[in-house]
Amino acid sequence: MDPSGLIPVADTIPTHWGWFYFFLLLTFILHLLLMNVMLGSGIISLVKHIRKGGSASCPVCKDISLKLPYKIAFTINFGVAPLLFLQVLYGQFIYVSSIMMAVYWLSVVGILVIMYYSAYIYDFKYDQWPNLRIYFVGLMVALALIIAFFFSNNMTLMLSPEKWTGFFDNRSGTMLNLSDPTLIPRYLHFVVASIAVGGLFMAITWKFKQSPKAAEYIEEGMKWFSYATLAQIVIGIWFLISLPQDIMLLFMGGKALNTAIFLLGLSGVAMILVFSFKKMVWATTAGLVMTIIFMVLMRDMVRSAYLGGYYHPSERVVVPEYAPLFIFLVVFVIGIGAVFYMLKLAFEAGKEA
Structure with missing residues (x-):
């Protein structure tokens, strides 16, 4: 079966597609930063509880517990906009992939509610239930990782119309894209990035605190960032080589713009590593934002390359409104x-x- 026959007809749009593209990238960058701060902070707190023992004193964990519900709220709210813009530009793909994994996709709402409750209990009962802290933050992190895995599945499945024929063998809404070689490195790329950003946010937070241990926690936060970023290099290479060869080569000299963005992204990673090992918090933060912009552009180029044989947003019919x-x-x-x-x-x- 020709996969293009499974792709629904795209709706008209009210203005030039470039507006939607710009706001998709802008809002996704904001969501990505907030999501990384939220998940990374939770992972750092969980690891510290495991190392110290759940009921042991942990000022960093206490500080994270106070902010975690806010981080989740901002992450969710800033995640709505990029998902809507994605649906505007690529709705005929994301809707189909969402239907194919509908059971998991719809479960995200319930999982989010439980995750939210767990974070609130971790915050409000931090001092009253010291022996249960590790379980509530652990549940919050586990649920966040599950949601991230579902999103990674959907974002890869929408790029592969040739796999949609699998729906005729599995109409139960439980189809995942587990055979995709990019799924695991893509997923880990986001998770490990969150640990790095969570560490940097920890350093930024303690920059503003008048505490005799502030310098110690700033240094610890920068270590989280530095070593997670080093791990990101390995995972990034894995992700790159797992792409189809024709798409990978676009970033290896096959296309000037793609290669330039890739080199700028690599330069950004090298720069923030130097800054982070020197404990330069603000320079690292500025370099990180710049690097994330390049990485998001690369991500969009990968999506465009996958769907290039089927569709490009510039093909959309505009009915001015x-x-x-x-x-x-x-x-x-x-x-x-x-x-x-x-x-x-x-x-x-x-x-x-």
């Missing part, structure tokens, strides 16, 4: 302003406390 775009821009700006204002109030309240 600019009001929704203007409304979104206004709401987006007001929303970002409101978030920063709430964070300002929370920060000031924390200082007073």
